[in-house]
Amino acid sequence: MEQLTPVPWHEAAWLNQPERTRADGPDLLVTARGRSDFWRTTSYGFVRDDGHALLHDFPQGSATEVTFLVDFEALYDQAGLLIRVDAETWIKAGVEMSDGLPQLGAVVTRGVSDWSVAPVPVWQGRLVTVRASRSGDAVTVRARCEDGPWRLVRLAPLAADAEATAGPFCCSPERDGLEVRFTGFGRGAADSALHLPTEG
Template sequence: MDEQRAVAWTEATWLNPPLTVEPDGADLVVSTRDKSDFWRLTSYGFVRDDGHALLTSLPAGSAVEVTFLAVLDELYDQAGVMVRVDEQTWIKAGVEMTDGTPHLGAVVTRGHSDWSMAPVSEYAGREVTVRASRSGDAVTIRARCENGPWRMVRLAPLAPEVTAFAGPFCCSPQREGLRVRFTRFVAGPADAALHATPDA
């Protein structure tokens, strides 16, 4: 992706600040609050909107990338990128622990949440980058492990006229104290085409 710029951690704003936030050189290390989560109604019947997200503006025609390291070892531990309009309209995408294995997936919420995922045991304990690209009436989510190839995760609708924000997120629905090291947060132009592969 050309013309990337680093987003300073202090430039973005926390939605539900984590238990701890610790700058460590260029990285940001956060610890989650107890039973933090983002979910809306589907199947479980409850609404949770107390996960942690560090958000900056995501105007139409732009993209963000978030890179992180985390030991996901409890059920539903998760980290990645969030795209947020309001509490009923959002996307979270990244890596989540379920069925004893890390899964790459996304939850798209428009009134009700859905959930798609695929196992990625090879991602365990390794640096992951998740990219959200907003173009036209859609957000394209891609991810990669370290310097591996980009993998398509999700194409989801997002009205071009709405105001949206995006950035790193994490939560731990079953516990307190998931530690996530965010190593990179950059913004830039949206992908040129749906099947374009962003530059490293």
């Protein structure tokens, strides 16, 4: 896949200002507010729309990519990439602590939320990149750890004419003090295919 053009942190806008942010060289350190989350209704019965996301335009035919350090401890500590149309239409994908392990997953929300996860215990303490590519009526979400192979996380619907934004997000539903290190934010052309060619 092609290299994306970096997005300067200051060129994106916060949805729900975090507790604090600070630059550390090229990285952005974000401290989440306690009890922050994105979720709508399913199983838990509540609506949360106060997680933190630094968003930039995500037009048709584009891709957005976010890189962050997985350094999570508490249940539901999470970070990754958020795609947002409005409060009832959004996708978040990344790594979240659940059942005592880092889990790679996605939540797709169209009125109500769903959730899918897969354990990635060896990703703890390492850099992870989540990439979303928008083409036609769909978003393809992939992720990888450091220079490892890309993994397909989700193929999700997104109306072709929807006005969407995308960028890094983090939430801390169960505690105060979660700090996430984001090391990259890029955008460019959408991936040319759903399935990537295999190596070798």
